[in-house]
Amino acid sequence: MIYVTRPSPEGEILTQLFNQANVPTQHLPFFNISQGHDLPNLQEQLNQLLPNDIVIVVSPQVTHVIKNYLSNLTLPVNIRYYAIGKKSAQLFSQFTTAKVNYPDKENSEGLLAKLQQEPVQHHTILILCGNSGRQLLAQTLTNRKAKVKSIACYCRKPIFYPPNILSSHIEKQIIIITSLEHLIQLELYSNFEHKMHANLVVISQRIFAKAKQLNWQKILLITSVNHQTIFDAVMLNYDITS
Missing domain, CATH: 3.40.50.10090 (Rossmann fold)
Structure with missing residues (x-):
């Protein structure tokens, strides 16, 4: 499952891009605007x-x-x-x-x-x-x-969810993070297993460095907020069907 944490309406647009490609994706915004x-x-x-x-x-x-x-x-x-x-x-x-x-x-x-x-x-x-x-x-x-x-x-x-909202199928999770604030908010819902096995997708060197500091192990750096670029990079780097 791919989780898009970007706020509305941009988050829905990226989520729809994946869903149109038959890739299971959920919009999970961490903030209201x-x-x-x-x-x-x-x-x-x-x-x-x-x-x-x-x-x-x-x-x-x-x-x-x-x-x-x-x-x-x-x-x-x-x-x-x-x-x-x-x-x-x-x-x-x-x-x-x-x-x-x-x-x-x-x-x-x-x-x-x-x-x-x-x-x-x-x-x-x-x-x-x-x-x-x-x-x-x-x-x-x-x-x-x-x-x-x-x-x-x-x-x-901040939008608050049940603490266990990301607790299922951790090894198959791809979590897309487009700001430092989203990464910090993700701490509320992640644990040691997430940081070892879930896949984090980030869009800047600063977020990448902070994720490393927070002990995330599997991080893909894209350096772009463009929806199509994020979509293409995820499709290229992960076996979505596995």
């Missing part, structure tokens, strides 16, 4: 940006909450837009005619590599993120003398 406490002030923050300042979109959830709670948002066109991945860029593009750039390696490290060639010193950078932020992005760009503001557009609220 709601409006973040900074979202009401987002328009004001955008209005203060100067030419060539930067807006970074960390996930599709940013666009989803804006559509639900701030549908009349107006974005400036003379600034630079970036997203962690292709899906985030495509969704956010509905709000602006400006190009929303994204890296080939669709994670924080990939975006930082792409921004390495961009002038950021003394520019304001708004990171549109969840309530726990993207600390690696903020810290690295701050070290490059950018004026970084993390804007909590959405809030993650």
Whole structure:
């Protein structure tokens, strides 16, 4: 059984991709997504940006909450837009005619590599993120003398399940983890046997390193949040029919 822990609606999309291929997959989101406490002030923050300042979109959830709670948002066109991945860029593009750039390696490290060639010193950078932020992005760009503001557009609220929800057929489990927060939440439902025998699929070097620290033994690193890339990697690396 494959377990997709990504929140709605993205989690359902990835789950459906596997199910359409007749691969048993369950959506097991670890968080509900709601409006973040900074979202009401987002328009004001955008209005203060100067030419060539930067807006970074960390996930599709940013666009989803804006559509639900701030549908009349107006974005400036003379600034630079970036997203962690292709899906985030495509969704956010509905709000602006400006190009929303994204890296080939669709994670924080990939975006930082792409921004390495961009002038950021003394520019304001708004990171549109969840309530726990993207600390690696903020810290690295701050070290490059950018004026970084993390804007909590959405809030993650944990969903709690029975402690034994993952206790069956552990050796055949494939658990897809797309953020550090999901990995930490997984600790509530996993044990020594999970960490020895279940298969963990992660999308960044940071999550991989943390999983190793938490003693997970069977980890597949994909370095992309793209649904099709995750699907292809899982189908290639695991004997789903066994």
